[in-house]
Amino acid sequence: MSNMTIKDIAEKAGVSKSTVSRVINNTGYVSGQIRERVNRIINEYAYQPSAIARGLSTKDSCMIGVVVPTASDGFFGRILEGISEVADKKGYTVMFCTTDNDPAKEQRALATMRGQRVRGLLITPAAGYLSTDGFSKLRSALENLGIPVVLIDRAAKNLNWDGVYFDNFNGAYIATENIVRSGYKKIGTITSDTSLQLGSDRLAGFRQALADAGIREDERFILTSNQPISTQQAFRMTCDWIRDGRLPEAVLLSNGAIVNGFLKAILAHGLSPDRDVYTVGFDYVQAVDILNMRYSYLSRDADNMGRIAMQMLLDHFDQKIPSRREYIVPAKLIVRECGGQQRQ
Amino acid sequence: MSNMTIKDIAEKAGVSKSTVSRVINNTGYVSGQIRERVNRIINEYAYQPSAIARGLSTKDSCMIGVVVPTASDGFFGRILEGISEVADKKGYTVMFCTTDNDPAKEQRALATMRGQRVRGLLITPAAGYLSTDGFSKLRSALENLGIPVVLIDRAAKNLNWDGVYFDNFNGAYIATENIVRSGYKKIGTITSDTSLQLGSDRLAGFRQALADAGIREDERFILTSNQPISTQQAFRMTCDWIRDGRLPEAVLLSNGAIVNGFLKAILAHGLSPDRDVYTVGFDYVQAVDILNMRYSYLSRDADNMGRIAMQMLLDHFDQKIPSRREYIVPAKLIVRECGGQQRQ
DNA sequence: TTGAAAGCGCTAACAT
């Protein structure tokens, strides 16, 4: 038989459904003898209780929802990995949806999650919410869920839910500080997504560090966009810097794609990524290992962010105290000297 | 009220549950007037039917299961992305589990999927199944599911399910052929995971192409492992080649990690990735763009593999004919000349 | 220690 029910098992074992239910869930009293008999039947027929029926009955789906912009991006993939790891361990199964950074798809994803009666939600909001009113739709959709929500990576103003974020401001700050202390004066940056909290924080951290060091900003060294900046665009921007003869002595680059474009331009002009410029960026990129070059970076341990987020959700399930916590993953600068050891 | 039920809506609208059900599902007859009234109530209370209850009743969960080794790997992330895309579009929601290439975790994942009564399963088997008997456990677990299954990327002998695979043999073959035609004689390879079908196919394709070209194999140029080869290991292997003065004129590298290690070694020895060796590999790696180097590669369009796999599942749902199809994604070699255009 | 019965929120005959 393809899918046995609890009733089938009960009959084969000559007991009632309740009894079978008890042995399955290890609840209530049931004699050792019967327990054994039932278990034998269960194994014999490889019976697997329907989580759906159980969910309907207990009003607990034991599912959690994960809504992220994309899975193909390494960062979110690793977050998903971390979430999945602790969810599995705790007996929750994860429902997965992708938004493509599209608010409309996000709304649909949330409706799906609501329909599935997930017990909690982990979400990285679709981009572009800093000012628009699409943002208030997210807020009310989240509120309508009526379940614990943990935001991941992208904070949105006035969104009063738990969250785990990277400390972007301080990350940019200590990175810039490191540059300053290394003795550089002509310091530049290419920072993208300034329309996201994440982006504006990075830019702000950079500026604050310069200010605190008493270094006057040179606007020609500060390239920003409120949109994502592609590798290709970063390449061009850097080429312009070089062509105009004003490549900064050191740069802070706000993500891996930008680092790649920057390095491409450096190499294309026959410059040395070790001697001609000091590169500091957000996120590790494979190329620096291959080039065996000097590179300092802020590593956003994504797996761990996922694990922490899931853990926060679990905490919510346990103590039903409605809390409002933010976990800010502390920024740590990893300094990779020229010829430094390989990141495994 | 947090979660309304169909009964609540029915009462507010002054109709029966059946009627509400009819308007929700757009089935059967219902007068325009009543339909409108019900819809008003539904919207007013933002009622979202329970997919769980519906699933129980219709015996269709509208869920599909995805079981992959990891999400943090870019390849599987993109596969997941592709799956997710068409699943969303067709109204299926995806349950996600990770196996970490561990057969035990895989078994647990399958049990979970069975419990959730997913309608179909997309799976990349945990590694190491070519010979072991853990393999037969997979087979029976899959059979016990009693639902359509589509294998992704990793074929396993005697596993009689639909599948979408990359044409690894021909990929390696045409890649090697390309090398031969380019006039190289001393041709080497670093091939990992030969214990997987995927790995042994790549090695076989390489050998066949050499044989067909009448080039005798030089075993010193052929480095293989039945395990994954890390970037670090590939680096060492290449260093050994160089140190011993027998770096091949051209190489076929079986994945991105190996390419990275190889390039690192080339650069570390002051060699030119353009002039001193012709590199051909499986998968694109970012570094070749940065280095703006000559590189030919077999691109395994992962998003598309995911989409195709999901589509095969859907086909199964429609025509309940138990078929057995294999979709072999044709291999295509992308030749990237030195200074070639950037892959966007 | 076990069983009977009601109910979870929906759908789907079957009546009307």
Added chain:
DNA sequence: ATGTTAGCGCTTTCAA
């Protein structure tokens, strides 16, 4: 065109 009823496969009182 709409309502009634009987499940779907479980859990959980409540009795026995």
